[in-house]
Amino acid sequence: xxxxxxxxxxxxxxxxxxxxxEIYRDASQPVERRVEDLLGRMTLDEKIGQLYQSIAEPDWxxxxxxxxxxxxxxxxxxINLYREKGVDRVDWRGTVSRRCHDTLQxxxxxxxxxxxxxxxxxxxxxxxxxxxxxxxTLACAFEPDLxxxxxxxAAREARWxxxxxxxxxxxxxxxxxxxxxxxxxxxxxPYLNALCVAAQVRGFQGADASAADRIPACMKHxxxxxxxxxxxxxxxxxxxxWTLRNLHLxxxxxxxxxxxxxxMSSFNTVDGRPAVTSRHTLTDILRGEWGxxxxxxxxxxxxxxxxxxxxxKDGAEAARMALRAGNDMEMFSRHYPDNLKGEIAAGxxxxxxxxxxxxxxxxxxxxxxxxERPYAIELPGDEALKAFDAxxxxxxxxxAAKSIVLVKNNGVLPLKAKKIALIGPLGDDRRxxxxxWDARSEACRTTLFDELKAAFADGEVIMAKGxxxxxxASVQTKEDGGKAESAATSTAGIDKESVDRALxxxxxxxxxxxxxxxxxxxxxxxxxxxLTGAQQDLFxxxxxxxxxxxxIVCSGRPLALPSVWERxxxxxxxxxxxxxxxxxxxxxxxxxxxxxxxLSMSVPRDVGHLPVFYNSYRTGRPGSGRYDDAFEQDAKYPxxxxxxxxxxxxxxxxxxxxxAKCEVTNTGAREGxxxxxxxxxxxxxxxxxxxxxxxxxxxxLSLRPGQTAQVAFELDxxxxxxxxxxxxxxxxxxxxxxxxxxxxxxxxxxxxxRE
Ligand code: GLC
Numbered sequence: 001x002x003x004x005x006x007x008x009x010x011x012x013x014x015x016x017x018x019x020x021x022e023i024y025r026d027a028s029q030p031v032e033r034r035v036e037d038l039l040g041r042m043t044l045d046e047k048i049g050q051l052y053q054s055i056a057e058p059d060w061x062x063x064x065x066x067x068x069x070x071x072x073x074x075x076x077x078x079i080n081l082y083r084e085k086g087v088d089r090v091d092w093r094g095t096v097s098r099r100c101h102d103t104l105q106x107x108x109x110x111x112x113x114x115x116x117x118x119x120x121x122x123x124x125x126x127x128x129x130x131x132x133x134x135x136x137t138l139a140c141a142f143e144p145d146l147x148x149x150x151x152x153x154a155a156r157e158a159r160w161x162x163x164x165x166x167x168x169x170x171x172x173x174x175x176x177x178x179x180x181x182x183x184x185x186x187x188x189x190p191y192l193n194a195l196c197v198a199a200q201v202r203g204f205q206g207a208d209a210s211a212a213d214r215i216p217a218c219m220k221h222x223x224x225x226x227x228x229x230x231x232x233x234x235x236x237x238x239x240x241x242w243t244l245r246n247l248h249l250x251x252x253x254x255x256x257x258x259x260x261x262x263x264m265s266s267f268n269t270v271d272g273r274p275a276v277t278s279r280h281t282l283t284d285i286l287r288g289e290w291g292x293x294x295x296x297x298x299x300x301x302x303x304x305x306x307x308x309x310x311x312x313k314d315g316a317e318a319a320r321m322a323l324r325a326g327n328d329m330e331m332f333s334r335h336y337p338d339n340l341k342g343e344i345a346a347g348x349x350x351x352x353x354x355x356x357x358x359x360x361x362x363x364x365x366x367x368x369x370x371x372e373r374p375y376a377i378e379l380p381g382d383e384a385l386k387a388f389d390a391x392x393x394x395x396x397x398x399x400a401a402k403s404i405v406l407v408k409n410n411g412v413l414p415l416k417a418k419k420i421a422l423i424g425p426l427g428d429d430r431r432x433x434x435x436x437w438d439a440r441s442e443a444c445r446t447t448l449f450d451e452l453k454a455a456f457a458d459g460e461v462i463m464a465k466g467x468x469x470x471x472x473a474s475v476q477t478k479e480d481g482g483k484a485e486s487a488a489t490s491t492a493g494i495d496k497e498s499v500d501r502a503l504x505x506x507x508x509x510x511x512x513x514x515x516x517x518x519x520x521x522x523x524x525x526x527x528x529x530x531l532t533g534a535q536q537d538l539f540x541x542x543x544x545x546x547x548x549x550x551x552i553v554c555s556g557r558p559l560a561l562p563s564v565w566e567r568x569x570x571x572x573x574x575x576x577x578x579x580x581x582x583x584x585x586x587x588x589x590x591x592x593x594x595x596x597x598x599l600s601m602s603v604p605r606d607v608g609h610l611p612v613f614y615n616s617y618r619t620g621r622p623g624s625g626r627y628d629d630a631f632e633q634d635a636k637y638p639x640x641x642x643x644x645x646x647x648x649x650x651x652x653x654x655x656x657x658x659x660a661k662c663e664v665t666n667t668g669a670r671e672g673x674x675x676x677x678x679x680x681x682x683x684x685x686x687x688x689x690x691x692x693x694x695x696x697x698x699x700x701l702s703l704r705p706g707q708t709a710q711v712a713f714e715l716d717x718x719x720x721x722x723x724x725x726x727x728x729x730x731x732x733x734x735x736x737x738x739x740x741x742x743x744x745x746x747x748x749x750x751x752x753x754r755e
Contacts, residue, residue, distance in 0.1 A: 050076035098376040101162035117374035121165040125437040128157035130392040137575030139186040139600035141402035144195040151203025155215040162376040169200035171251040178231025180524030183556035187600030188613040194254035201258035210369025219255040221266030237268040242688040245723040282326030295360035297329040304333035328357035400577040400584035405597035406643040412569040414591025418459035421506030425469040435576025436521025451586035464502035470516035471533040520556025529560040543567040558603040596673035598642035602635035614639040614744035615691040640743035646672035652748035662740035666703035678713040683735040
C-alpha cells in the first residue's frame with residue numbers, strides 16, 4: 001500500500017514513481033535500457049496504441065469521447081487541433097490547449113496500466129503566439145541564425161500553450177510559386193535552405209529538446225512534395241533519383257545532421273510509390289545512410305491515401321506497406337489501430353517490425369523528457385511574461401526588417417514627403433501580414449497606418465483602403481457538407497471617392513497591397529500570380545493620378561506584377577512579414593533602417609514562364625528553348641537579388657590557389673549591408689547534369705560609404721561536391737567556375753581546374 005501511495009503522490013506531482021524493478025521509470029537509466037524494459041512489458045494492444053495519433057477536436061473526435069481509449073493505452077499521441085467549440089483563436093495564456101493537454105495526459109499517466117505519456121504535436125511553423133516572418137520571407141534575410149532565434153521564441157510559447165512537439169521545420173525546396181506552400185519553405189536554393197532548416201532545428205531543440213524552453217522538432221515533408229506537378233497541391237510528383245539527391249534531400253540531410261527528433265512523411269509519390277510507403281527514402285536513406293534514430297509520423301491521413309492513390313488495395317495493405325517502409329506513427333486515419341493486430345495474428349505482419357516502430361517512439365518520448373515532465377510547463381509570472389513578450393516582438397521586428405526585399409527604387413525612398421496617402425487594403429489590416437500557418441496568433445498590435453503616422457509625425461498620413469484584399473472566398477468549388485457551391489466572383493470595385501480624397505492631399509502614395517493570406521499555405525494553389533480581388537484596378541487607378549508611388553506587396557509567394565514593376569517608383573516584396581511587419585516597413589520607408597533583404601525565390605515575369613528558378617540544370621542547347629511570344633525569358637528579379645539605400649561594387653572574382661576572392665565596395669553615400677554570394681558551376685560531371693550555378697557560400701557585409709572589404713571563400717571539395725545516386729558525396733575533377741556576386745544572375749567569375 002505504501003508503494004502505491006508514494007507512486008500516486010509522485011505521479012500527482014507530474015513525475016514517475018520508480019517501482020521496484022521498473023527500469024523504464026528510472027530517469028537515471030540509459031534511454032535504450034528504459035526503452036527495452038518498457039517494450040518488454042507492453043501488450044500488443046498497447047504497442048499498436050503508441051503508433052496512433054488521434055485528434056481531439058469538438059467536431060471530429062470530441063476529447064471526452066477518447067478518455068477510455070487513452071486509459072487503455074490505445075492512443076500514443078494527439079495532434080492538438082483541439083479548441084473549445086466556437087472558440088477559435090484562444091490566447092495560449094487562455095489555456096484552452098493547456099487544459100485539454102493536461103486532461104488527456106493525466107489519464108494516460110495516472111490511469112493507464114503502464115503510464116506512458118502522450119505526445120501532443122502542433123504546427124508551430126513561424127511562431128506560436130508571436131508570429132515571425134514566414135520561412136520564405138525570413139530566408140530573404142540570408143542570415144540563418146535569425147531562424148534559430150525565432151524558433152527559440154516559438155518553442156517557449158509552444159510549451160506554454162501545452163504542446164510537446166512541433167511539426168516544423170518544413171524542409172521542402174520551393175520550385176513553383178503556384179504552390180501555396182512555398183511560403184513555408186526557405187526558398188528555391190538547397191544550400192540556403194539547408195542552413196535555415198538546421199538553424200530552425202537548433203532553435204526548437206537547443207542542445208536538449210527536453211528543456212522547458214525547447215521542443216522536439218519534425219522535419220517535413222519527406223520527400224519531394226514541392227515538385228507537385230503544376231504547383232497543384234497533393235498532385236503527382238515526378239523527379240529523378242538524381243534530383244532527389246541533389247536538391248530535395250539536401251535540406252533534410254542538414255536537419256537530420258542537426259539532430260532533429262522526428263520526421264513527417266509526405267503526401268506525394270516517390271518513384272511511383274506514395275512517400276509514406278517508400279522504404280527507399282524512409283529506411284534506406286533516412287536510417288541506413290543518415291543514421292536517423294527518431295520516429296516518422298505520416299502526414300494527415302496519408303496512410304489512407306495510399307488506397308486513394310490506387311497503390312494499396314485496402315486499409316490492411318496500406319498499414320502493412322507504410323509500417324514496413326519505416327513510417328512509425330499514423331496521423332488521423334486509423335489503419336494501424338484497425339488492422340495491425342489482425343495482420344499480426346494472420347502472420348502477414350512481423351511483430352519485430354512493429355516493435356521497432358514502438359521502440360523509436362518510446363525513444364523520443366524518453367529523450368524529450370515526457371516521462372519526467374508529462375504536463376504543460378508552468379506559465380511564468382506576469383512580469384517575466386511581459387519581458388518575454390517585449391523581447392519576442394523586438395526580435396520579430398528585427399527579423400522582418402532584415403527580410404523585406406526592395407526590388408525597385410528610383411530615388412523616392414527613403415521617403416521625405418510630408419503628406420502621404422496610404423492606400424490599399426493592407427493599410428489598416430491586422431492579419432494579412434501574419435500570413436498562413438499562424439498557430440495561436442494574436443492580431444498585429446499595430447497597423448501600417450499607425451506605424452506610418454508615428455514615423456512621419458511631423459507630416460500627415462491620410463488613409464484610404466480603396467478595396468478589399470479579395471473579393472471572393474475562393475473561386476474553387478467548395479464542398480460544404482456535400483452541398484457543392486461555387487463562390488461567384490463578385491465585381492466589387494474600388495472606392496474611388498475615398499481614394500480621390502487621399503490623392504488630392506498627398507505628395508506621395510504608399511500603396512499597401514497583397515495576396516489574400518487565405519490563398520496561401522496548404523491546399524491553396526493558384527493558376528495566376530496576380531494581386532487578389534480588385535487590387536490591380538486600385539493600383540492602376542492610383543498610378544493614373546501621376547503621383548509618386550511606393551508599392552508594398554505582401555504575399556505568400558512571388559507575384560508577377562508587370563504594371564506595378566513598370567509604374568511604381570519603388571517596390572518592396574515584403575512576403576508575409578509577421579506581427580511586426582508594419583513597424584519594420586515604416587522603419588524602412590522612413591529610412592530609419594536600410595533594406596537588406598535578398599530574394600529567396602525568383603520572381604517570374606509571368607505565370608506562363610514557370611518554372612523559373614536560378615539553379616536550373618544546364619541544357620544541351622544553352623540559350624535555346626526560348627518562348628517565341630516573350631521577349632524576356634529569365635526571372636524579372638532573380639534569386640539573391642535585393643537593393644539597399646546605397647550601392648555596392650563587386651570586383652571581378654579571382655582565384656588564388658583554391659580560394660575565390662573579390663573586393664566589395666560601398667560606392668554610395670549611406671552605410672548598407674551587402675550580401676556576397678558564392679556561386680559555383682562545374683563544367684562536367686560524369687554522374688549527372690548540374691545547374692549552371694549553385695549557391696555554395698554567403699557573407700553579409702556592413703560597409704560604410706567608400707569602405708572596401710575583401711571577401712574570400714575556400715573552394716574545398718565540400719563546396720564543389722555533389723551527391724551520387726548511392727548517397728555518397730563526390731567531387732568531379734575538371735574545370736569549374738566560381739563567382740562572388742550580389743545575386744544569382746550577375747557577377748564576373750573565374751575558372752579553375754580541380755585535379
Ligand atoms: C497537414 C500538413 C502538414 C501538417 C499536418 C498537421 O496536412 O501537410 O504540414 O503538419 O497536416 O497539421
